[in-house]
Amino acid sequence: MSEIKSLARGLKLLELLAQAENGAGITELAGQLDIDKSSASRLVQTLASYGFAEQDPDTRRYKLGPRIVTLSRTMLTRMPLRDEAKPFLRRLMERTGEGAHLAILSQGGALYVDQVESPATLRATTGVGTVAPLHCTALGKALLAFDAHAHFPTELKAYTPRTITSPETLRVHLDQTRRQGYAVDDEEYEYGVRCLAVPVFDYRGKAVGAIGISGPAGRISLERLSELAAITRTIGQELTDRLSFKP
Template identity: 55%
Template sequence: MHRSHRSHLGEVHLAEIQSLARGLKILDKLATAEDGVGITELAQYLDVDKSSASRLVQTLVNYGYAEQNDSSRKYQLGAQVIMLCRDYLNRIPLRDQARPFLQQLVDLTGEAAHLGVVTHGQAVIIDDVESPAMLRVDSGVGRFMLLHCTAIGKCLLAYHDLPLPDELEHRTERTIVDKQRLEQHLAEVRQQGYAFDDEENFDGVRCLAVPVYGYKGTLVGTIGISGPSIRMTLDRIPELVETLKDVADSFSAYLGYDTRKLKA
């Protein structure tokens, strides 16, 4: 007995949904793999054979959502993903609301300013304003920040309900790689009201970040500044912290938060 045409179409439809789901899972996998992912690992991750994994990832390559490293032959996210991220970020109201405050930070400190938020358990820069100085730090809109060794990341870890990363990558000699030490450090961040990256992510770069609150008193993100350590010297940090806190308070007030709660 022949199967009905409707039954056949239903099976095709389900197969298309399954392929789409697997394609999205590949994107999730590539997003968290710094060194790329090989076909064998992708096949195991998707629980499919290598030829199926190869066809799926090649479709993503064809549309620009993935690309293959010529030397390692591993796959990583493609440029089209960045374009989608930028289109999405451009539609976020918080980004537009933050821009004048970021510009004010740059005008007052001379350093690059940036806005970070949590998305899918990760810290991401959704806007930045460059420093006018020749020697400056580029944050990069759409860039994901390590949680344990960046000011933006540590601030979000301290004030947001985020789990500690499974692995604390050793970036510099100053990176905190012990979870107990990191938890103690985050308690200090909450107590002092700001996070400080003292050359923990990159040698020669220092960063500061403070929380920003919305009208309901919920954390909406963090704003911070970054600059070369030869300019962001340790004796300058207290002054920069006060400036950063003042601007963050103004931003929180603009969003409707009663900043008197911050003074209490």
């Protein structure tokens, strides 16, 4: 049980550095963690000596270090699901013409772990590493509906007027999602952006992620929706089939 306190503080400092827009000063950091300046200074120095933090030579303020970017990449390249899904994401993009994404459940949201951008000039781009809410994105809904580990969100924040904010409505919506086998985000997270997503299962039948497309509502029209859903479902099923032979 017992956490290592100073390691925990160091990690909290990393999160604070991440939140700070233009870096953070030692005094400021110490205040937020309610620890002494000297402790904060030494902790951040340690982070810096391993490349996890960096000091601006001019302002003496600290920010996140480059080592994190490196680690992130090695983590992503070590993710088997990502390798398996890549060609299917490409196909999904080519057949629909829209940006394709792969997400997993993480940190109470949908974590985007890979993408294939659409060549169209007008494109909805959600970068790898983003955590999107579960209740108003297609990938999120797909995870929420099919992944047993997903916690039903306690707060349904409204991002647009179309966002579903009532738990009952969302539950009904998720039932429908399960029945039809794919999830839709109809401008519920961002104005003018529609998304479609389907879950992906591993050899044990457990949902391990979701793939989907995302694009301007003008191109992903309501008339094309069922056609695009069919394509997405097919490719999702193919990926699931591929993952069935992995144990």
